Each structure stands twice: as structure tokens, then as C-alpha cells.
Amino acid sequence: MNLDLAPHYVAFRNECRQWLTDNHPGRIASMDTAVGFEEHRAWEKFLFDAGWSVPAWPSVYGGRDCDLIEWLIYEEEYWLSGVPGRVSANGVSLLAPTIFNFATQEQQDFFLPRMASGEHIWAQGWSEPEAGSDLAGIKTKAILDGDDFILNGQKTWCSRGAFADWIFCIVRTDPEAERHQGLTYLLVPAETPGMERRPIGRLDGEPGFAELFFDDARVSAKHVLGGVGQGWAVAMAAAGSERGLSLRSPGRFMAAAERLRALAADVTDLDPRLRDEVVDAWIKAQAYRWNTYQMAADLMEGAEIGPEASEGKVFWSELDLELHATALRLMGPMGEVADAGNDWLDGYVFALSGPIYAGTNEIQRNIVAERVLGLPRR
Amino acid sequence: MNLDLAPHYVAFRNECRQWLTDNHPGRIASMDTAVGFEEHRAWEKFLFDAGWSVPAWPSVYGGRDCDLIEWLIYEEEYWLSGVPGRVSANGVSLLAPTIFNFATQEQQDFFLPRMASGEHIWAQGWSEPEAGSDLAGIKTKAILDGDDFILNGQKTWCSRGAFADWIFCIVRTDPEAERHQGLTYLLVPAETPGMERRPIGRLDGEPGFAELFFDDARVSAKHVLGGVGQGWAVAMAAAGSERGLSLRSPGRFMAAAERLRALAADVTDLDPRLRDEVVDAWIKAQAYRWNTYQMAADLMEGAEIGPEASEGKVFWSELDLELHATALRLMGPMGEVADAGNDWLDGYVFALSGPIYAGTNEIQRNIVAERVLGLPRR
């Protein structure tokens, strides 16, 4: 064990911090608005041009070949600096690991640079009205017709779906097959004829998601990822990354905990119960950090992330809610005021979705019980 | 609605309080020791002689025909006064309602006065090693032989079982019948030949329960309650009272909350987080009280206690644990010291059993969800 940062990591941290300080774009509009989406896309391009959009990727695709420790340091500095959030997150965190693992060379060469530069912003098209946490219930049909698939059906809860350029979908290519069989992972351009998208307002009315309606929509079969009928296996590999390291790096929660700490430090006559909540959340952010460094050490020694990723999903999503709820309590009667500048309220609304999406926390706890602890399924 | 106490209730409260003050026996030994058991039996006799052992019963059996409000007032005063606990509780709270509902006149005339006077102290013999919360798994056999049943099998977790005079059991009189069928409610004298009892130490080593072993033990068939084969129905009626009003009256928790309040009021520099816990527990004791008065009003207007009794079981058992855990935290490093006088530690150990016995709180929550809210069973 050596928890000192080697000099080259210290130098890397300083480099990150300096660049982010020098290039902070100030406040930009919410990525859930049309204007803000394009402002965020421009920020992605700016990051990309400076080599900071996907530092953990190979340099050939615009990255800088960072190791896991560097990536964690980068994330810590990124979030602490207060620069804008990442409109590219669905692509970079959820889709990219799948592309690296399952895509053809041609697909990698086409999609990865465009994802890194913000030219392609991705949305996730997995859920359907009758298939939320239960992906095996997917009904959207994709029937091969020549070199294309013809899609019919409906997707919902596509985060970023209102403005995204591409959607990564799971569709049913074999309608006869049951449950997990006959599913295929398909990449769908947003401008596909026969596909309509309808924004869905989240609680605060911003179009945080979209519904997609496929009516004989035609998508080239060359956009299948990992082989026809392999959708379940491919998706599960991505679900691992969704719940694991790449979706929510500790830097995000450490930064939020630090902002909460600063908010509390400014309160005169701080309620000792709220102080206790602030400290608890701050400690938990550190716990998440060190749990991640422990996992990173295992990964760098060749281990893989298994079902224990579900533990992290429960932990960060409930921590995120606690961080934001505590901040609103600290603000007292002003906590409910949604006028510009109350980032805690926006963050609270966003945090409320954490225990639901990417597999509800109830399902994650089942996974922990059954697959980590080995309790009987029934 | 009228929450003023009518003058006759005020007079009744004053009478209770005065009598308890005048007749407080001081501290007596734990009812889970042989000596303490007999001291508690003597206290029961003393209460009985003064007409205070079973005030809600008809006067013909030693009660004073109190209505529900008077009984609640009596319980409040009883527990607040700090006189000894009731070694008769299993009989008076759990068995007596069943006797009033299901027993023959002859059984009532025999058992009720002896229960009221402390001559018969009762233990519950329902659980078995393979049948805890799942009573339908009961295996102890009782086969009719002339005028007697011959019992073979094993009971466990009999509270007060180490010293009790009688045990109220559920046994399987029809070994061919499955699950809920073929069960019979049978009253068993502790001195039955062929029945052995072995005390089981609870966490602190005191014999809080016993195991009973039946080896061709012979029990008169006249001690069946409610008919052979009717055990499930009879037991379920009692389970209602076990979870309902009669098992844990609010007075007990109001008194504990008041002692906790006094403990906290004596602490200099009280930790505001602990103050908050104290107040929360105190409010909850009041909530339990007013919920009970509301239920009492319904009962007095002819309603019956249904599955909502399960809500009360969850509430009081978790409140009891909270009350005692908070007290131990208030005591700091002395909280773990078990030497004489730390009633909070004894009470904590006892409170730990609350969410387990009389149907675990997990089962109670199932009942609330399925039978109160109407959620689907499967």
C-alpha cells in the first residue's frame, strides 16, 4: 500500500487544475434546453481540441492514454473546478466501453472520434413503457430487410434524447424468442426517417428525456454492435460499466460534498443536526473515493468489476440525494426557491432519479444479496 | 370529539395514582430469576387483593368492569408509577381474551380467577424449532387416548416458560392434515408427567424463555380451548390481541419516554443530536397514545381490530428500541455497564426482541401491505 501520489501524478493533477482554471467557461445554460445543449456541445469540442474530453482513451481517438489513477485524478479536478457538466456522458460512460469491447474496427474508427469531439452526442434507448428495469421485456421489433432493419415500437426515458444525434438501442430482432433471447444492440441515427421523438418533461418541466416512436424506421444493419441476437450479453457488459466505475466517478461527489461543506461553513449558528448531516455526507464522499481507489488497484492488477458494482450504484445514488437534501435543509425557506442560481434544487431533482435509473436500487440490492452474498434466488 | 377527561375519569386516574403511590413495593428482583418470579407472583396477589390486577375484567373474576378509557388510564398510571412489571402479562394479555371468547363456562370459572390472582402464571407454547413466525409448520403431535391427549414433540421460545404454572399451546391433533388444518389450542399444566422444560438463556444469560419437550405427556382433553381442530382460528383471534391493544398499552412507552426525558434533562451540555432523538421518541410515544385513543373510540362504537393492529406492533416495537438505544447513548461509556440499576440496559436487551416476537416486523409489514393496503400477495 502506498497512498502517496507519485510525482508524475502530482504533476498531472497540477496540469489538470491549471488548465481547468485557465479555461473555465463560466456558467452556461442547462443541457436540457436546446440552447444549453449546443453550448455544452461546444464545450465538449473545446475540451476535445485541448485533449481533455476523453483522457482515459487511446490517443488515436483523441485521448491521452491515462491510467485509472490519472482518470480518477482528472475527474476529481474536473468536478471540483466547477466547469460545466458533460453532455457526452451517456456516450463516453455507457456506450464507449461497449464499443471498445464489441465493435468492429470500422465502427470504432467511425464512432469514437466523433463521440470524443462532441459531433455525436448519444442518448440511451433501452427502456420501453413495459420494460423499465426489466430489459427482457423489450418489445421494439427490428426485422431484417436487405441490408437494413425495419424498426417498429416505442422507447422511453431516453436521457438527452430530446436533442441527441444518435441513440444506442436494444431491439428485438427475433420476435419468436422469449425474454433475453433474440435481442440486438443497434445504433440508431436520430434523423432516421420513420422515427419520431417527443420530449418528456422531468419534474421541473425541463425535457430531461424523450420518447422515441418507430414506425417502419429503417436503420442500416452495419450499425449492429456485437452481432445480431447478442444484445443481452452486450447490454449486460455495458450495465456493468453503467453501475461501475465509469458512470459516477468519486470526483463528482467529492466536489458536491466540498460545496456543501462550504455552504455549511458560511451559516451562522449552524444547527448541530445539520452539521452532523453535512459531515456524514462528506465522510461518505470520502468513503466512495477510497472504495474506488481500492477497486482501481484491483482493476490495475487484472481483476474485473462484477456484481459488486451494484453496491456502488446504491451508495452513490443515495449519497447524492443526501448531499442535495441536506443543502436544501441548510437553505431553510429559500431551499424551495427555484430562481437562477439555486443549483442545489436542480441537483436535488436530478439526484431523485439516481435510485431509479440504471436499474432501481431495489434491483441492485437483489443483485448484491444474490450475486455478491450468494443468498438463494427463491 | 372531546379530549377533556370527564370528572369520573379524572377521579379514576387520581384513585389509581394514589393507590400505586401508597402501595409501591420498591424494587424487586427480575422476573426471569426463580426468586424474582415468586416476588412478582406475590405482587400479582397483592394487586388482586386490592382489585387492581385485572381492572378491565368483570368483577366476578376479580376485575372492576373498567371501560377501555379507564383501562388506558390505569395503564398510564401503572407504568408511570414505576411499580414492578407484570409477570402475568402472557396470561392476561394473550390468553385471557381467547378464554373470554372461546372457553366453556367451566373453563372460565376455573382459569380466570386463578390467572387474576397470580396462582396460575402462564407461558405461551406456540413456537417450535421449525415453526417460528410460521405457525402452520407446527409439528408437536397430540393424539387422543380416552379422555386425554398424548403429546410428543418440542416447543421453544416459551416466554416465562422456565417458571410458569401453565402453558397455552397449539398442537397438531390431526397429523394427516396439512398446514393450518388439524391444529388444536390446548392448555397444559407445567407439572404434566412426560413434559420436560429446559430454560433458555436470553442474551444476558437470564432464563427469559424455556424449551418444552413432550415425551408421551398426557394432558386432559377437557383443557382444549375452542374445539379440537379449531386451533388456527382460535390462535388467530389471539394473535389479533397480541398485536393489538392488549399487548402493549401506550402507558408503558409514555412512562419510558418520560424517564428518558428526565434522564436527558439531567445531562449537562446535552448533545443537540441526542436531544433531538429524545424529543422524537417522546413525540412518538404520544403518537402511539393518541392512535390508541382513536382506536379505543372506534372499539367503543363497535368496531373490531383488524390487520391494522400490525401497524401498532411495528410502531411500538421500534419505538421501544429507539427509546432504550437513545438512553444508552445518553449514558455514554457507562451505557454498557450492566451493574445493578442500569434498567436501560435490561430494557434494551428486552426491546431487541420486540421486532422479532409475536410475528416478526417483516411479517407485520407484509400484513399491512397486503391486508390493509390491499397490495397483491404475489
Place this chain on the structure above:
Amino acid sequence: MKFSFTDEQDMFRDTVRELFADRCPPEAVRQSWDNDEGRVPGLWAALAEMGVLAVLAPEAAGGLGMNEVDLVRILEEAGYAGVPEPLVEHVAVAVPALAEAGHAALEAAITGDSTITLNLAGEVFVGAAADAVVHRNGNTLQLVTEWKADDATSIDQSRRLSVLTDITAADPLDGADPDLAFDRAALGTAAQCVGVARRLLEATVEYVAERHQFGKPVGSYQAVKHHLANVKIALDFAVPLVYRAAWSVAHDDDPFARGRNVSMAKAQASEAVDLAARQALQCHGAIGYTFEYDLQLWLKRAWTLAAAHGDVRFHRDRVAVAIGV
């Protein structure tokens, strides 16, 4: 000692419930979010006609001469229906304060010709579209009739918030007690909280019985059952404290006991509605998180009303003082 309501009180409650169901369905609440005043057209007049606005006004002044025990379940129904009108402010606080002060504004308040709101704590208050504000000024109340304020946007579109910047005309309300006004506001908000919690629970029970995942109703999973059982328990042990507090406000001469009883009620009601909102959203999943689905109307009421007129910590502190810890 009789902890139950009369048949007349039950009937009054049922009548108001029907009025809200009829005149203030979710679509009407949504419309109120979009109109200038934030009001449900016609509802105020209907409430006046039914006497709801006059519950706490004396008969001599044209009111019903009832008390908080009569009112508490009406406000619970307002929570249940998600009514966006300032009912607690006007009916539970302003009307009796005007009556106690013998102020002439009482008449318009009970006929529904005016709407009066409340600013007791001096920060944000539900202010838009009101004709006057009952305002705490030190140890007295005053009726502010002309003022300047900035708008503020609540997460709950049913609350049109104001931040007072200047008072330009006000009458003293001698004889009206600001502490009593606060207790009435907290009690009324507690009643709304349990109504909101009940609605959230009912909506969720209904949804999870229908919604299937992995081949079974979501409501058949034990985790979901326990979430909702916990809400039911929290609710059923909060409601009696709310009714008990209503009795206390109506009948207790001792302001100390009254304050303790009100604070116990608001603490538990806030906790119950917080839990109800949390579990309602979790058990609904993504659909509960959308603007289109009506659950959000009650979620937002839950978040804001749980904190309004004192949050859990505030009221526990008040109880702490009252019981001497």
C-alpha cells in the same frame, strides 16, 4: 374523552371532498399554474358559498362559528386534492385573526370577495394574487393592505412566492395573537401534509398493483410492500396527533400546551409526507419523475409543505423546550 368526529363533521368533510374532486381535479391545478393569478377559476367562490371560508368566523359576523376540529379535515382534503389556493393562510389564520381583531376586512374574507395571505417569518411567503397580508410585526399582527414585493419561483408551481420589500399601508390587528396565528398555520399545514401523504400513498398503491415487471405486479415485491407499509404506519401515527392538535388549538387555554401539541403534529406530519413522497417516487420509477404524470403535483406539495411553517427540526426544538430538555 372521545376521540372521534361527529356525523355532521363527517358529512361536511365529504361534501368538501366532493367539491374538490369536482372543481379541482389535477387538470385544474395544472391550469392554475399557467394563469396569471395562480388560482382555480370559480373555486374560491364555491368555497365561500359552501361556508368553508367562514368556518372560523363567529356566527355573529356571518360565519359558521365552528372551530379547528371542524376545519382540520377540510384542510386535509385540500392537501389530498392538491388545492393550489392559499386556504391555510386565509381560512385557518387570517379569518379568525380578523375576527379576533374585529377588523372590517372580515366580511369580504368570508364572502370570498378577498383573498388574504400570511407572512409570519419574514422570508418568502405565498403572496401573489392576495388582497392583503396578515403580517407579523414583533409581538403584534397587522393587516398589510398595500405593499411591494419581489416574485420568487417555488419548485412547487402551486406556491406563488413573494419576498416583501416594503409595506406602504397596514392596519393593526389588536386582539389577534401572533403565536396563535403561527400555531394555526402550522396545524393547517400539518393537516395538508397528511392529506398529501394519503393521496401519494393511494396513487402509489394503485400504480404498483397494475404495473408489472419481471412478470409480476411491482406491488407484489416485498421491498415495495415494505416501503408502502412504512408510509402507511407513518401516516396513521401522524394523523391522530394532527387531530389532537386541532382540539388543543380549539380548546386549550394554555398556549404552552397548545404549542407543544401543534409542534408534535407538524413534526410527525412533515416526516410522514416526506417519507410518502420519497417512496411514492421510488415505487413509481421513471414515470413518477415526469412532468406529464400527475404524481408530481403532490410530490411538490410534499416537499414544500413539509418545510412550510416550521420543518421537523424546528418543531422538535419547540417540543424540547416545552418538555424541558
Place this chain on the structure above:
Amino acid sequence: MKFSFTDEQDMFRDTVRELFADRCPPEAVRQSWDNDEGRVPGLWAALAEMGVLAVLAPEAAGGLGMNEVDLVRILEEAGYAGVPEPLVEHVAVAVPALAEAGHAALEAAITGDSTITLNLAGEVFVGAAADAVVHRNGNTLQLVTEWKADDATSIDQSRRLSVLTDITAADPLDGADPDLAFDRAALGTAAQCVGVARRLLEATVEYVAERHQFGKPVGSYQAVKHHLANVKIALDFAVPLVYRAAWSVAHDDDPFARGRNVSMAKAQASEAVDLAARQALQCHGAIGYTFEYDLQLWLKRAWTLAAAHGDVRFHRDRVAVAIGV
């Protein structure tokens, strides 16, 4: 930056685990409750032989010259095995304090000829059968060699408590830092807590997989699954903080950072073991509540160690000061 242990550290841990499994099974713990000294016969000598008592003594003094990173998982194993010996007191605190003070008592302490305990807070301490006590006296430590004390009975029979009434002979321990001693004690206790929590969880997982009710294993019910998943999560997010604190005690020159890191670890470890004990008992049901069944050995360790050397609130307060809120 490498958050993992070496193969040598793993091997040392495994060796000690086997020793405990062999020499300190539950029957041995129970026997220690009944004998006069509260000790497991032969265990102390075996630990001395294996070098465990000397982990934190310098090589020049006959020790292993290791640090807290080497020790932390040994103490975790002591919690896992429910070892009733004063290991934290002696190994984690007294030995390095004696070494730092250059006190002659070090030799007997590492050969196992003596047992030294700890009294830092001045209330009850684990005192019986010790030859000496490292005692805080203002801003210094002293080695108390003769003293008078009253016995006190802990709910945990593995803790033979004393209340100091008089010190009749003591040596100063110049050069030994009382704040460092406290951090070592809290760290060591945190390590024991996570070991206890792990044992409680394992025992419960095993039990609920076997125990049937209503025709199914108890462990197949979702409520039980979620109880135990919560314990697993609490544990897996406490353990890294404990290891991180061990590194900090061994390597951080800044006592402020060290104290913060130790307090974060103890706060989370106390929470984890509290939850583990609560759910272990609940998921076992009545059998877990008995004296005969071994679960009680760890339940009692959990209750007392969660509070020993600072409970959750104490350590959160320390973090609050460290981070400036």
C-alpha cells in the same frame, strides 16, 4: 498510489486468522468469560511467538518494525474471531507508546510476559488482569504499574471493565504522544468493528440460507436480502476508510490529517457494525437472541466496540472541526 496489500501482508493476515480459528473458537471465548482473568489460555503466548505483540515495536528493540498498515487486518481478524484479549490496547497502543518513550516495560510486553491496557478517557476501561495501564494524564501519557480500581460488568463479557479509583505507582512516558495513542486506539477499534461486522454478516448469510419459514429459505425473502445487502454495502464502504486511516497513522506527519482520517474510519466502522448487529439479530430471529447460540458473542462486541474510543457522534464532531464546519 496503490491501494492494496502486499502478498506478505496477506500471508501474515492468513496466518493470524488460522491461529484465531484454531486457538480462539467460540468455545474458547466462552471459557474466557468464566475464568478469573478473562483470558484465553495460551493465546497470548502464541501471539507473542508469532510476533503479533511486537508488530509495532522497532526491530532494534526485538520487534518486527512494522506499522499500522501491517497491523490493521490483524485487528480486523481479532474482531472476526471475537478475541476477548486486550489486543488493541496492548498491541496497537501500549507497545508503540513504550517504544517511543524508550520504557523498559517494552520487552515484557512484546515477549508476552505482560499485558498492558489503556485508560485514555478516565471513565471505564478494559482493565482486569493487566499488569500495567497506559494512562492519559493531561497532555502526557504515563505507565501506571500499581493502582486501585473497582470492577464494573459490561454487557459484553469479553470486556472486564475497571473504574480507576487511585494510582499508587506510575512512570512518565516522555516521548509518547497521547493524541497519537488515541488515534491508534480508535483505528484499532475501527478495524475490530469491521471484522465483527464481517463475521455477523457471514453468520447471518449462512443461517438464512438454511432456515426455512413458509416453505422457503428465509434468505430468499426480499426484505431479508435487502437488510443484508445494506450491511454489505455499509461494510464495503467502511473498510477502505479503515485501511486509509491505517496508512495515515503510519505515514502522515500531520496530526490534523491523521485525526480526521481516523475519525472518518471509526465513524463509518461504528455505523457498519451497528447495522450489522441489528440486522443479524433481526434476520436470525429468536435463536439469535439466546445465550447458547454463538451469535451473541459478536452482537455484544458490536454494541460495545461501536461506542468504544469514540462513538459515531464523537468522531463526526472531530471531522467537523477538521474540515471547518
